[in-house]
Amino acid sequence: MLLQRPGIRGCRKHPWFGILPPSIEDAGKWAPAHFFVEENVMGDVDRRLWDLLEPWLEAEGVELDDLELAGQGAGRLVRVTVDAPGGIDLDRIAGLSRGLSRLLEDADVIGATYTLEVSSPGLERPLRRPSQFRKAVGREVVVKTRAEVAGSRSHRGVLAGVGEGDVLLKVDDAEVTIPLDHVTQARTVFTWEKAPKPGKRGAK
Template sequence: MNPDSQSHLEPIFSLVEPLVEAAGHDLYDIHQNGGTLAVLVDSEEGLGVDDLSGLSRSLSAALDEHDPIPGRYTLEISTPGVERRLRQEKHFVGAVGETVNIRTNPGPEGRRRVVGVLVAVEDGVLTIETSDLDASKVPLTEIEKARTVFEWGPAPKPGSSGKKNGSNNNHKGGSRR
């Protein structure tokens, strides 16, 4: 991962982070894609539409006042989501125990993709337990792209209502008046 690829966003981080923290949330990431500036915000308690719209108003006002971005852009405020990009070491530390999908830069081993459970982040190196129970070591410097993978729980058994107590609301017999 190239930390310098985002260096032009540092003034925006410096401007936005205190405002996000003052609202009781955490600044997860900022990235710019074309004419869109995406600000990703997270919170232990979760964020609702009112939280995001309030942040949008305050961040928009601050960005308009300080004007750190040349030209026109669209400001997008959202949460990282369940399948979130991992770009900073703190993102990987926060994802320990989760399934991750890592694409590495081409290297001597030629490995391009590692999928498994992230079990540790130490000294800039990830340890990922893959499906064959091998522990793959991946240095952060070799990562081209990474994200968490949302895993669906087991599907309900056919014919079951999905309720644990076995009760249902279907009434049999005559009508109730």
């Protein structure tokens, strides 16, 4: 099997913050509609990939945050999202990409030519799996649905809880329960905090 050169996605240098994972420039971009993944109904290849990659990444001290297999035939794309306490820098992403390339080539799970893309979740991370929603409890999120829920198909608020088949958002002074099977797009929200203006010289 021919393995294409792995692609390293998303890590850029920012003029203020240095190296960032999928980044400020990507803020506000959405994953495709109908993207929600139930972890107990993965496809056979997806499940085998997850079971192959997760223990290897855990041994490297990082978490497999998400896995997506897209495209067909020689154009297949394997997107691997990894995370770790304190984040992951560009050099770490590059090293993990090389290791994952060797692992996938030896296992030959996919059986076709593909491109590997390794990234970290970024400042505004997509929420595609129940486990990702659970990790985001307490954070501000935006959730879009295919049908109206409580009179709207777009809700922005604090993620207050995750149930068996729904999520609870606190929107202003109200609570909105959104069934997960209604979700088409969801992400966390990164809020910029303005730096305080420096005081005038000589001011008391």
